[in-house]
Amino acid sequence: MPTAGRSTLDADAAAATEAAGAGDPSRGEEAPAREPSSPASTAVARRGPDLRRHLPGLETDRRLTDWGRSERVEGLVDRTLVDFLYRYWFRCEVEGIENVPATGGALLVSNHAGALPPDAAMVAKALREEHPYARPLNIKVEHFFKGYPGLSMLLPKLGCVAAHPANVHRLLYDEEALVLVFPEGQKGTRKLYKDRYRLRRFGRGGFVASAVRAGVPIVPVCVMGAEEAAPIFAHLRLLERLTGLLYFPLTPTFPDFGLTRMAGYLPAKFRIRFLEPIELDISPDDRGAVHTAAESVRARIQENLFEMVGERDSIWLG
Amino acid sequence: MPSRRVLITGLSTYWGGRLAEALEGSDELETIIGVDSRDPTRELERTEFVRVGTQHSLLRRIVEAAEIDTVVDTRLIVDSVATSAARAHENNVIGTMNILAACGGPNSSVRKLVFKSSAHYYGCHQDDPAFFTEDMERPHPPRTPLERDILEAEAAVADFAEKNPDVSVTILRFANVLGSSVKTSHTALFDLPAVPMVLGFDPRYQFVHEDDVVGALEHVLNQSLPGVFNVAADGVLALTEVIDLLGKRIAPVLPPWGTGLAAAALRRAGVVISPEMLTQLRFGRGLDNRLLKATGFRYRYTTRETVLKLAEHMRLAPILRGAAAPYRYEREVEEFLRRSPNVRRSGRRPPERADGHGVLPERTGEAHAADRGDGSAELGGASAGYEDLEAGELAVLLGSLETDDLIALREHERTAHRRPDVLAAIDDALGRAEPAGPDEP
Numbered sequence: 213m214p215t216a217g218r219s220t221l222d223a224d225a226a227a228a229t230e231a232a233g234a235g236d237p238s239r240g241e242e243a244p245a246r247e248p249s250s251p252a253s254t255a256v257a258r259r260g261p262d263l264r265r266h267l268p269g270l271e272t273d274r275r276l277t278d279w280g281r282s283e284r285v286e287g288l289v290d291r292t293l294v295d296f297l298y299r300y301w302f303r304c305e306v307e308g309i310e311n312v313p314a315t316g317g318a319l320l321v322s323n324h325a326g327a328l329p330p331d332a333a334m335v336a337k338a339l340r341e342e343h344p345y346a347r348p349l350n351i352k353v354e355h356f357f358k359g360y361p362g363l364s365m366l367l368p369k370l371g372c373v374a375a376h377p378a379n380v381h382r383l384l385y386d387e388e389a390l391v392l393v394f395p396e397g398q399k400g401t402r403k404l405y406k407d408r409y410r411l412r413r414f415g416r417g418g419f420v421a422s423a424v425r426a427g428v429p430i431v432p433v434c435v436m437g438a439e440e441a442a443p444i445f446a447h448l449r450l451l452e453r454l455t456g457l458l459y460f461p462l463t464p465t466f467p468d469f470g471l472t473r474m475a476g477y478l479p480a481k482f483r484i485r486f487l488e489p490i491e492l493d494i495s496p497d498d499r500g501a502v503h504t505a506a507e508s509v510r511a512r513i514q515e516n517l518f519e520m521v522g523e524r525d526s527i528w529l530g
Numbered sequence: 531m532p533s534r535r536v537l538i539t540g541l542s543t544y545w546g547g548r549l550a551e552a553l554e555g556s557d558e559l560e561t562i563i564g565v566d567s568r569d570p571t572r573e574l575e576r577t578e579f580v581r582v583g584t585q586h587s588l589l590r591r592i593v594e595a596a597e598i599d600t601v602v603d604t605r606l607i608v609d610s611v612a613t614s615a616a617r618a619h620e621n622n623v624i625g626t627m628n629i630l631a632a633c634g635g636p637n638s639s640v641r642k643l644v645f646k647s648s649a650h651y652y653g654c655h656q657d658d659p660a661f662f663t664e665d666m667e668r669p670h671p672p673r674t675p676l677e678r679d680i681l682e683a684e685a686a687v688a689d690f691a692e693k694n695p696d697v698s699v700t701i702l703r704f705a706n707v708l709g710s711s712v713k714t715s716h717t718a719l720f721d722l723p724a725v726p727m728v729l730g731f732d733p734r735y736q737f738v739h740e741d742d743v744v745g746a747l748e749h750v751l752n753q754s755l756p757g758v759f760n761v762a763a764d765g766v767l768a769l770t771e772v773i774d775l776l777g778k779r780i781a782p783v784l785p786p787w788g789t790g791l792a793a794a795a796l797r798r799a800g801v802v803i804s805p806e807m808l809t810q811l812r813f814g815r816g817l818d819n820r821l822l823k824a825t826g827f828r829y830r831y832t833t834r835e836t837v838l839k840l841a842e843h844m845r846l847a848p849i850l851r852g853a854a855a856p857y858r859y860e861r862e863v864e865e866f867l868r869r870s871p872n873v874r875r876s877g878r879r880p881p882e883r884a885d886g887h888g889v890l891p892e893r894t895g896e897a898h899a900a901d902r903g904d905g906s907a908e909l910g911g912a913s914a915g916y917e918d919l920e921a922g923e924l925a926v927l928l929g930s931l932e933t934d935d936l937i938a939l940r941e942h943e944r945t946a947h948r949r950p951d952v953l954a955a956i957d958d959a960l961g962r963a964e965p966a967g968p969d970e971p
Contacts (some may be wrong), residue, residue, distance in 0.1 A: 268819075271834055376657065378666070382660070
């Protein structure tokens, strides 16, 4: 009885789907297979490719996207602060922009540095300025920021997305967008000036698994200059605990010149290099292969960084 | 297997009533029975109301006697402002267990169970994904009694689904509902001249329109869709966007630290913010609604349109206040309207429904035949008791039917039984009715 019941249910569901114009009978076969009690072993939903067409449509009257990104706020910051930093303060130079695909999702992986890291904004700006399609970039940030008043309001409006594997998957796979990740995380930004340009551990390779699962290439990105723009000389643990921040650094301008001066960057010369995309053909569940791939991405970024720093004559003039 | 005989638990909740109302128009359904411990709040025509609590022995008897094949549970309390925690627990956990016990068992007639749950299942946390999919579990254990209850109830339903593999169990997790006639703690908040927010937070909000809630319940009733489905309108808005659409002002009066204390102070002032809402005002929540859309369901409103609808209603509310008298359930009056042969039903009903459905609730056996005999029998009987009638008995009844009903009956006879003598009798009756028809000047 149950099997007979199932098959008619399938037919029902498929017929209804077709009648309603969704037109994908395979969906009907999948739906009954889902058990309500199925435990979610992985955070990333594994669904059929057909769900992509059911993404909500664009509402033209809205100023925000479903992620909370605001074109208005982003444009305002972009035209003023970011534009100034990009053109005149850091004098960004960009190489290999053609390595960022013009269509489809791609995972950009970069090194991370600076007390209040300016690298993410510069990479996003480089894409807007230099890329023929001026593709918007989604920046993966720690969950911490969602819980910190003020930042939780501002960061999503600028295109920052909390670093949940499901978020990255939806952006890469369903929405075919560009995502920038910093696998070093805050280990990269909190490292002291004496450790500059020495990449930290690349997490547990979660970014590789995300890219493989979504079937998108990885584009390694090397950013030179962020280390010198906002160097950290020491950490003040007591103040870190009192403010509840990720870290409380001692930089050339912070804290002695006040809170806002955390963004007081030194005018280091920036160079951003996009490396050739890496297509991976491994299983996302194969931990060993994922880890090896993550290590090789890290090694390529590290090599190129050393090369770029070696070619540099002056920190300030490039 | 389409549903034929439906039992709605929580008939007197807003959703139960709305669903019953919607189902009454369906030709497929033979029987709609609603149970609740309170009087129904909506005027229902063919739904039979039985007042019971959630004691499972009584429910079991109703399920067995009426051979219910589909149970829709709309009774879950998802707003902790609505009632006390103890009563919510009694209703949400104990009530669910009783209903499941009444549905289960080796020789139960129930083949489908639809359970209305809530997105509170997922909670709101700092490390949430931006869009919850159905296969995700909440990242942290529940914090409030209501969330605990919802999790417990869903676990019981999931357990039931596992133990009864031949029952198709559908769980719908609804986002926050907005609409003109539903009162939630969110609509209460939006009714204020300035909407309180947590300073420094702009949470993402997703709503679902009340019509879409009923639509979704109906959709899963008409199909077989075992599993869990999120029900939330397209589009996730920031709270500031919502407030802007409503034309209200933003009042970031809740401090980011010590929010609970400030909420307690606000409660003194008459602004009640439930503990679930406090986390939602901070972190927000988004649901992935694509799984249900893939089954063919279409939302009538996006989240933005839902909010705009509410804004429209809020502008009209002061003008319409007190205009529509609330429906009052009086058992004797309802009984009279449903059963008395003196009630002219065809006149009362909207014309589009006059073709196939009796006002009379379906019953079996003698009671049914007795109704046939009183001359007021209508075509609703055609689905169940009609077959039992002999051609001769039918011929007697035909005289009392209206022309429209006769035509419908002829259609039914021609497709279902093709008894030549009955067809001839109907044609005869039609011929007699024609001269006095509407053609007369």
